[in-house]
Amino acid sequence: MKQVYLDYNATTPMDESVIEVMRQNMLENYGNPSSVHSCGGRAKAAIEEARERIAAIIGADPSEMYFTSGGTEADNLALKGAAWSKRRKGVHLITSKIEHHAILESAHFMERVGFNVTYLNCNRDGVVSVDELRQALKPDTTVVSVMLANNETGVIQPIREMAAICREAGVLFHTDAVQGLGKMEVNVKDLDVDMLSLSAHKFYGPKGIGALYIRKGVRVMPVLHGGSHERHKRAGTENTPAIVGMARALELADAKRESEHQRLTELSDYFIDEVIAQVGEVNLNGSRDNRIPSTVNLSFKGVEGEAIILSLDLKGIAVSSGSACASGTLMASHVLAAMDIDPLLAQGSIRFSMGRQTTREQLEYTISVLPDIINRLRNMSAAYNQSD
Numbered sequence: 001m002k003q004v005y006l007d008y009n010a011t012t013p014m015d016e017s018v019i020e021v022m023r024q025n026m027l028e029n030y031g032n033p034s035s036v037h038s039c040g041g042r043a044k045a046a047i048e049e050a051r052e053r054i055a056a057i058i059g060a061d062p063s064e065m066y067f068t069s070g071g072t073e074a075d076n077l078a079l080k081g082a083a084w085s086k087r088r089k090g091v092h093l094i095t096s097k098i099e100h101h102a103i104l105e106s107a108h109f110m111e112r113v114g115f116n117v118t119y120l121n122c123n124r125d126g127v128v129s130v131d132e133l134r135q136a137l138k139p140d141t142t143v144v145s146v147m148l149a150n151n152e153t154g155v156i157q158p159i160r161e162m163a164a165i166c167r168e169a170g171v172l173f174h175t176d177a178v179q180g181l182g183k184m185e186v187n188v189k190d191l192d193v194d195m196l197s198l199s200a201h202k203f204y205g206p207k208g209i210g211a212l213y214i215r216k217g218v219r220v221m222p223v224l225h226g227g228s229h230e231r232h233k234r235a236g237t238e239n240t241p242a243i244v245g246m247a248r249a250l251e252l253a254d255a256k257r258e259s260e261h262q263r264l265t266e267l268s269d270y271f272i273d274e275v276i277a278q279v280g281e282v283n284l285n286g287s288r289d290n291r292i293p294s295t296v297n298l299s300f301k302g303v304e305g306e307a308i309i310l311s312l313d314l315k316g317i318a319v320s321s322g323s324a325c326a327s328g329t330l331m332a333s334h335v336l337a338a339m340d341i342d343p344l345l346a347q348g349s350i351r352f353s354m355g356r357q358t359t360r361e362q363l364e365y366t367i368s369v370l371p372d373i374i375n376r377l378r379n380m381s382a383a384y385n386q387s388d
């Protein structure tokens, strides 16, 4: 049976050359980077070289990059760490309703320990409101966090505008750029953000490694306490092979970014048009143009997303409903809810996310099996058959 992977927003396969540099590193630079001997020194040098290469791609200074165990930890460090360090100025934080759980749950935690949080709305296109941000800022606001590109819809947020508003108000601005890296240009100077999160496994690097950019002069309290690693901001022995792998993966993703963007825009346009034409009663969730093209979130009226996923899986096609973290629960996506999508439609939403190995043939195959699956599920669906 054909195997078609269309879940690149959940994670990506590692590039062979990334695996190779990691293997070499594990064999040769196994020393503890904190050790004084030269075996440790080689590991330390490998980390610092990787730090420089990663910083160069996002326009940062190497001293502004802090390695973490992934996007989740980078988000936690940014929101909680900056909020704690500014607590004497105020306890009001702002984020949006469509953030990844790494930010939303960090915000909920901060509420439990005495902070106040405003959650910004978005419009039907999935774009967070800049005006609402302006109105939400208060004298005691200290940190704002809004993501660069949404993981469920691919919709790109007006980060440069939001960061400028916060800069003027003297408020720290963080963006979760995990879904943007490797898919669009990401430059911390151009965006003028104070903090930015990245995660290697979303750009064909290893899982369990990420980084937080923290602009020079911005103070962030650590979330993990221990040794003096990462200039006292993140304790724990560095994951040298993963760090080296991340640098390699980011360089590759950056080199392929423009050609892949072009290729995936064409593939995704083809896919959206064909599915809408062949299945019927399908909605594209989120703006069609202001999007990472490789993310296609479609609602199929009258069917359960879970049922579609299982049926496609039997045909060898891997997709997901919204985010990986919310799967397994029957809760409709918080992102689609914030976009005011009818809950019944949201229940039947599927995220098709494409990437480097996606081909036109794979999409043709997917389109060839989809109408039968949806028709069969619709025939069994009371909700669908009662609706008109």
Ligand SMILES: *Cc1c(COP(=O)(O)O)cnc(C)c1O
Residues within 6 Å of the ligand: 009, 010, 069, 070, 071, 072, 073, 075, 100, 102, 147, 149, 150, 151, 176, 178, 179, 199, 200, 201, 202, 208, 209, 210
């Ligand atoms: C995947 C993802 C994360 C979490 O990153 P991990 O490295 O898996 O912890 C955070 N934010 C967004 C937008 C993501 O897509």
